């Protein structure tokens with residue numbers, strides 16, 4: 001029997017899974033998504049998606065990793081060697097995310113420095129796109145490496161290397177045991193201070209005021225499901241890899257529910273944090289909250305710095321905010337790299353140190369492209385296609401394959417054997433019917449949308465090179481890897 005590493009404790013595993021789930025998306029994506037899709041009313045589709053897709057899917061992925069003791073390709077090969085490719089498709093997507101996610105963490109690290117010396121000035125937009133990123137006019141016009149970003153990315157990859165190289169218990173678990181409690185504490189301290197500023201509660205009103213008319217819009221429900229999948233890091237082979245290090249008698253259902261609820265709780269806190277800041281800014285500049293609300297890169301690197309300029313104690317707010325983003329990002333990055341590393345270790349019998357070191361060197365070299373003046377433009381296209389096409393596709397194929405073709409019985413048996421509460425018909429119905437229908441709809445409508453309206457006004461050649469090519473590329477690599485001779489333990493599980 002194979003001697004697989006194990007988590008040191010249950011809390012350690014949950015903190016690591018939560019560390020993967022809580023990422024930049026919780027802070028810069030969730031609050032705006034809730035605000036735009038019905039405010040307080042959004043919590044109805046969100047909670048519904050959480051119960052019918054988030055927890056069931058998480059139980060399934062934890063169950064697969066736990067039962068077959070392997071990374072996604074190994075699990076799928078163990079189920080049926082014909083399906084190994086799907087695991088690799090997920091892993092290639094995860095690897096691409098690892099490359100550009102590191103660049104964004106690099107920006108948050110640089111901004112942590114700028115918060116200290118006030119380098120972003122008063123024109124935060126001009127500073128970010130001009131002086132800092134040196135943005136070029138096209139994704140193919142690279143415009144040279146920006147050295148502060150390059151240095152911060154090296155640090156990001158270095159930290160991830162340190163955690164993954166030191167192993168499950170000694171590296172990843174130890175890192176998440178520090179990062180996640182500290183992250184919660186910092187967000188609470190931030191909220192405790194910001195909530196006392198004039199205008200902060202007006203911002204919260206904007207976030208939470210329910211608009212129930214939105215609930216009749218199916219797009220809002222699809223958005224809630226999309227957010228749940230992205231936010232929980234499911235469909236990338238990440239949670240499968242993490243749960244493969246669980247001990248034999250681990251309680252899968254409880255662990256899954258806890259991971260999902262903690263992630264959801266953090267999203268709410270992030271919503272309160274962001275909208276209090278926006279409310280306070282709107283109050284001091286005389287604007288409406290709706291004028292300053294936004295998401296993503298623009299929110300984190302342009303609006304929030306501008307808001308912090310208008311707040312008392314900018315040093316406190318600036319450093320805490322960017323520290324939170326950095327910590328949330330690093331713990332997710334570790335999980336993405338671990339998913340890829342564990343697949344290589346399983347398949348080729350490589351040592352952890354060798355697999356992680358090679359991955360981090362290659363990953364960092366590729367991240368260098370995102371540290372050039374065209375970095376943001378390339379990242380924008382890659383990220384859009386990953387989130388709107390690749391992620392939906394990978395999760396959809398996984399759920400159809402496992403719940404319809406292979407069947408859920410074996411996983412269910414394994415999961416129920418050690419869990420406090422057991423899963424049955426409702427769980428299977430959620431996965432086989434509800435999740436398949438919503439993911440199927442979301443994928444097809446997103447695909448149609450992308451075909452009819454070229455994303456972001458970029459030239460088709462750029463969209464093909466950085467967007468449309470990802471999935472075919474992932475397939476080619478996956479088929480190549482499936483055909484490769486595997487290490488002897490790959491097909492066996494106990």
Ligand code: PHE
Nearest residue numbers: 021023024025026231233332
């Ligand atoms: N779940 C993370 C977030 O919400 C993002 C993430 C995506 C992490 C994919 C790992 C893999 O930001």
